[in-house]
Amino acid sequence: MRGRENIVRLRLRAGGLLSTEHQVLALCLIWFLSSIPFTPGLTSSNNISNIFSNLLPLLIVASGQTVVLITGGIDLSAPSVMGLAAVVGALVMSGDQGLLGGSAWAAPAGLAAMMLAGALVGWLNGAAITRLGMPPFIVTLTTMTFFSGLAVRLTKSEPIYNLPAVFTSIGKGSLFYIPYALFATVFLVGAMHVLLSRSLPGRWLYACGHNVRAAAISGVPVGATVTLAYTLSGVCAAAASVLYTGRLETGSPVLGQRLLLDVIGAAVIGGASLFGGRGKIVWTFYGVLFLTLIDNTLNLTGHSHFTIMMVKGGVILLAALLDASRRR
Amino acid sequence: MKRWVAAVLLSLGLLSGCNQNSGPKRITIGVSFETLQTEYWVAGFEAIKAELKKRDIAVLEAIADGDANRQLEQVNNFIARGVDGIIAVPKDAKTIIPMIKAANAADIPIVLYNRPAGKTDAKSVAVVADNPGITKATVQYMCEQAKKSGKKHKALLLMGDLGDINAVGRRDGFESAVKEYSDIIEVVARVPTEWNQEKALAGVTNALQAHPDINFIFTSSDFLFPSIVAALKNADRYKRIGEEGHVLLGGFDGDPTAYQMLKDGYLDADGVQNVYFESEAAVQAVLDLKAGKSVPEVIRDPGFVIHQGNLNEMSPQMWGAQVKNAQAGK
Numbered sequence: 039m040r041g042r043e044n045i046v047r048l049r050l051r052a053g054g055l056l057s058t059e060h061q062v063l064a065l066c067l068i069w070f071l072s073s074i075p076f077t078p079g080l081t082s083s084n085n086i087s088n089i090f091s092n093l094l095p096l097l098i099v100a101s102g103q104t105v106v107l108i109t110g111g112i113d114l115s116a117p118s119v120m121g122l123a124a125v126v127g128a129l130v131m132s133g134d135q136g137l138l139g140g141s142a143w144a145a146p147a148g149l150a151a152m153m154l155a156g157a158l159v160g161w162l163n164g165a166a167i168t169r170l171g172m173p174p175f176i177v178t179l180t181t182m183t184f185f186s187g188l189a190v191r192l193t194k195s196e197p198i199y200n201l202p203a204v205f206t207s208i209g210k211g212s213l214f215y216i217p218y219a220l221f222a223t224v225f226l227v228g229a230m231h232v233l234l235s236r237s238l239p240g241r242w243l244y245a246c247g248h249n250v251r252a253a254a255i256s257g258v259p260v261g262a263t264v265t266l267a268y269t270l271s272g273v274c275a276a277a278a279s280v281l282y283t284g285r286l287e288t289g290s291p292v293l294g295q296r297l298l299l300d301v302i303g304a305a306v307i308g309g310a311s312l313f314g315g316r317g318k319i320v321w322t323f324y325g326v327l328f329l330t331l332i333d334n335t336l337n338l339t340g341h342s343h344f345t346i347m348m349v350k351g352g353v354i355l356l357a358a359l360l361d362a363s364r365r366r
Numbered sequence: 367m368k369r370w371v372a373a374v375l376l377s378l379g380l381l382s383g384c385n386q387n388s389g390p391k392r393i394t395i396g397v398s399f400e401t402l403q404t405e406y407w408v409a410g411f412e413a414i415k416a417e418l419k420k421r422d423i424a425v426l427e428a429i430a431d432g433d434a435n436r437q438l439e440q441v442n443n444f445i446a447r448g449v450d451g452i453i454a455v456p457k458d459a460k461t462i463i464p465m466i467k468a469a470n471a472a473d474i475p476i477v478l479y480n481r482p483a484g485k486t487d488a489k490s491v492a493v494v495a496d497n498p499g500i501t502k503a504t505v506q507y508m509c510e511q512a513k514k515s516g517k518k519h520k521a522l523l524l525m526g527d528l529g530d531i532n533a534v535g536r537r538d539g540f541e542s543a544v545k546e547y548s549d550i551i552e553v554v555a556r557v558p559t560e561w562n563q564e565k566a567l568a569g570v571t572n573a574l575q576a577h578p579d580i581n582f583i584f585t586s587s588d589f590l591f592p593s594i595v596a597a598l599k600n601a602d603r604y605k606r607i608g609e610e611g612h613v614l615l616g617g618f619d620g621d622p623t624a625y626q627m628l629k630d631g632y633l634d635a636d637g638v639q640n641v642y643f644e645s646e647a648a649v650q651a652v653l654d655l656k657a658g659k660s661v662p663e664v665i666r667d668p669g670f671v672i673h674q675g676n677l678n679e680m681s682p683q684m685w686g687a688q689v690k691n692a693q694a695g696k
Binding site: 079210287292340342 | 431432435447560
């Protein structure tokens with residue numbers, strides 16, 4: 039009798055674990071542990087720090103995407119913002135051809151220019167969607183095309199080298215073994231978490247995603263809230279660009295061009311809904327961790343690029359299916 | 367419950383220990399390609415893997431899909447895994463530098479395949495084709511054919527992405543060859559394709575409209591031939607060698623399309639990068655570096671020119687011919 043009770047309790051507990059919001063984290067753990075026997079070097083401290091340094095910039099840009107997804111929108115322009123910000127920053131601070139090349143102000147001015155570029159593109163997206171009533175998909179698709187074209191044009195498709203050491207250290211330097219990138223990510227992503235979970239604008243964001251009309255009737259400033267979401271996504275993409283550009287030591291106009299699926303995929307795997315109203319920064323962290331783990335383990339075990347793409351595509355598709363089934 | 371978890375962890379740990387300790391350690395080389403978008407890269411990738419297999423060396427492969435950041439992550443993964451050497455096709459000359467620095471710091475030899483790094487004090491070895499030399503020899507052959515015809519020729523050059531040092535080398539090789547034949551060759555159009563087939567098609571179509579008498583075309587890469595052939599067909603100018611109105615055609619790479627065009631008698635000459643030489647040299651260089659031997663910073667593939675006169679003799683060394691024959695099941 040007692041044995042049966044135990045089994046029931048165990049089942050309940052296991053079911054609880056799977057149905058709670060931490061299921062993707064459990065999945066990450068299972069994936070990681072079951073990969074250990076087949077993946078030499080997976081648990082080495084070098085590799086663990088590798089996983090985290092690969093994860094941080096993706097987490098930042100995916101967090102921005104999560105905020106947009108919560109409002110029921112989508113931001114396809116995030117990768118082009120990364121390329122544009124990289125180029126704008128490099129054009130300001132590069133020692134070879136930068137406006138302020140060699141000056142002590144080069145790095146801070148470059149950093150500010152990058153963030154401003156991200157915020158401007160994000161604001162532009164938000165304004166076009168809320169004031170002109172255009173669908174987010176087409177607005178961000180066109181801004182993606184326009185700004186990636188602009189980034190290539192500004193540099194004539196050549197990457198810009200010789201960035202100030204102060205700047206590149208943001209991407210690869212560390213303080214007491216803790217990378218600067220980690221400080222930046224914790225600060226930014228932490229702020230987004232607080233915004234979403236503990237602030238009034240956070241509740242407005244969810245309200246817009248659940249039912250935009252109901253939100254408007256209840257007095258939510260829908261236009262400003264949605265514009266805020268896209269502006270934040272732009273700023274996040276620019277911040278991720280800072281980390282990527284820093285560690286590559288190069289301002290590349292095609293930076294992040296292939297990252298879009300990872301960004302949206304991570305948010306959806308975490309549990310953000312493509313239909314709006316659902317999503318959390320912590321979940322997105324789990325999604326990013328899962329995708330990074332897949333990449334890392336399959337890479338270390340010598341799987342071909344095509345296998346990795348198929349596995350990632352499959353996982354994202356499953357997550358999207360799950361999202362659709364929740365809605366039914 | 368805790369005991370269960372501990373037992374699972376322990377057995378997994380034991381398993382992983384067995385895995386790592388079994389047998390003598392095989393040499394492992396990480397191979398990172400920026401892209402597999404053209405047949406040339408696929409052929410190079412396969413040739414390197416075949417060369418490593420021949421020497422019983424394990425391969426870790428990674429394709430960055432045109433993304434320099436992904437390439438950086440993949441190279442870092444190789445380093446974390448503790449590979450014995452890295453062979454990489456860089457996305458470009460500059461973004462590869464931090465990866466070379468990381469490999470240097472971990473004391474892992476790194477060899478760049480077909481694309482050299484920009485100016486840096488980080489240590490690497492590059493295996494590259496002699497782009498200016500091979501192109502010059504190819505264009506010289508075309509110019510000789512033009513000379514034999516006794517007619518003056520109007521030439522069109524398709525340039526690659528000039529951010530790519532290989533594209534610059536090929537352009538320079540072309541210019542230096544036609545300079546020697548300035549009495550019979552006049553270059554009337556230089557099309558910047560940025561390694562893009564659509565741009566090449568538009569560029570050749572426009573040039574043929576502006577100069578309908580163009581009768582000499584050289585492309586900096588064979589993968590642009592489909593665009594050239596389409597534009598020539600539209601203008602009814604695609605003729606075999608010896609037919610009235612034939613346009614002298616030349617290219618660079620040695621790909622399967624070029625081989626077929628040579629065989630069918632449309633293409634006059636092609637500069638071939640010797641994929642087999644380059645892949646063997648890259649593997650040898652990485653092993654030599656690992657063994658502490660000194661290796662020159664740049665290993666040059668002299669390549670060769672294949673044309674109607676030496677087609678049968680040279681095609682066994684042309685990678686495009688091998689790919690074509692394999693496709694045909696020969």
